[in-house]
Amino acid sequence: MSLKFGTSGLRGLSVDLNGPAAALYATAFARYLIAAGHARKGDVILVARDFRPSSTAISSIIIGALIRAGFEVRNCGTVPTPALALYALHVRSAALMVTGSHIPADRNGIKFYTPDGEIRKEDEEAISREADALRKDGNLLDETPADAFDIESDVRALFVERNATLLGPNALSKLKIGVYEHSTVARDIFTHVLKHYGAEVVLLGRSDIFVPVDTEAVSFETVTALRAWASEHQLDAIISADGDGDRPLVSDELGNPIRGDLLGLITAEFLGASVAVTPVTSNSGLERRGTVKFIRTRVGSPFVISGMEAERGTDVIIGFEANGGTLTVDPSTVNGTALAPLPTRDSLLPILAALQLRASREQPFSAIVRSFSLPVASSNRLENFSSESSLALMTKLRSGQEALTEFLLPIGIPVEVSDIDGLRVTLSDGSIIHLRPSGNAPEMRCYVEADTEEKCRALLQRGLELLDAWRLSLY
Incomplete structure (x- = not known):
């Protein structure tokens, strides 16, 4: 069975x-909630889902199982994961989100709260231990689906x-913004909030077929579409998100995606x-900005949350991932309005923060991005890269300096290595290549940094070629 917990x-x-x-x-989750004292039988538990084809059936099975476990279930429909998490915190309920996030439609998953x-x-x-124990008793694995009272609205x-008071009235009234709707559950909320702030909104690419959008490794096809729309409609920006709406996508006026770590x-x-807590995969130039103290972690929101909690006591602390999803663990104040904590990835907060910055400056987004002077960074992934292949590669590269140097010889000479999550290697020319097995899918991810766009593209391409050659060598 392919199921496992990832990032x-x-x-x-x-x-x-x-x-x-x-x-x-x-x-298993129901049993864990009761055993850990998080809930009792009869409590309300929430279930929501994304738009991928299998999510409706899976959520119905989950609802049936939770009812049989003794809970009162509420069906939250198709809403963004941060919306579900916010409501769950508001009513003090546990929750499950059926989503595969950004990965293809033949995959799916569950997020637990x-x-x-x-x-x-x-x-x-x-939860895994509870599931292992349950596997021994097939009578408990009744998959009969059920429905529950709908509270999506x-x-x-x-x-x-929550998001309608973050900015001032008509804060975005001078902007023409495209919303790439595709199949993200955040699409209608994005449009509603942008119009609330006075933006002129152009709707783009709505799809009834699930489209996997990875905001950390935006596909060539997606970038091509963004550039075409930006030119055709003369847009100031285009916004979007992944399937469950917890990873933001923002492009500049040319349709070029803005990095999530920025x-x-x-x-x-x-x-x-x-203080900001972010994984090691985020841009190495963040610390040089000097406005925020940075703490680095492994990749995955659970690690970011743990890092944020360890820093509690600081006035305002934020977490974010290289995909742009932002997290907060303490209340804060924005434009005189209290903002409740939301300790899970949120896409709308960073989108609004970026659009507010664009609206406050008489500059196009591309110029604003350049003003931060971060190293040029990019990333991509090789799909269908089995966990066995990833493990074999990581084992080889960690076996010693000689093995790492030999593997990277076509690219450069390694001078510094970080082993926090995957291998992040600084080369003799100052560029960076980071090789990391995905925690969500059978993929190998490659992150790079260089001092020019040309060098960055070449380094990423060469890194992917090395990974592909390794994969082929195993067969």
């Missing part, structure tokens, strides 16, 4: 999750209310944060 929740093939496995993990927020790695281990309304930095400054 954010349970992931695997849709055919593996859509059936007894959905009931298994829902029941206790009444205190997104689960941690130790929670994942406890309430969940949407609370999320809109969106995180913009959000940190927007909130007046004194």
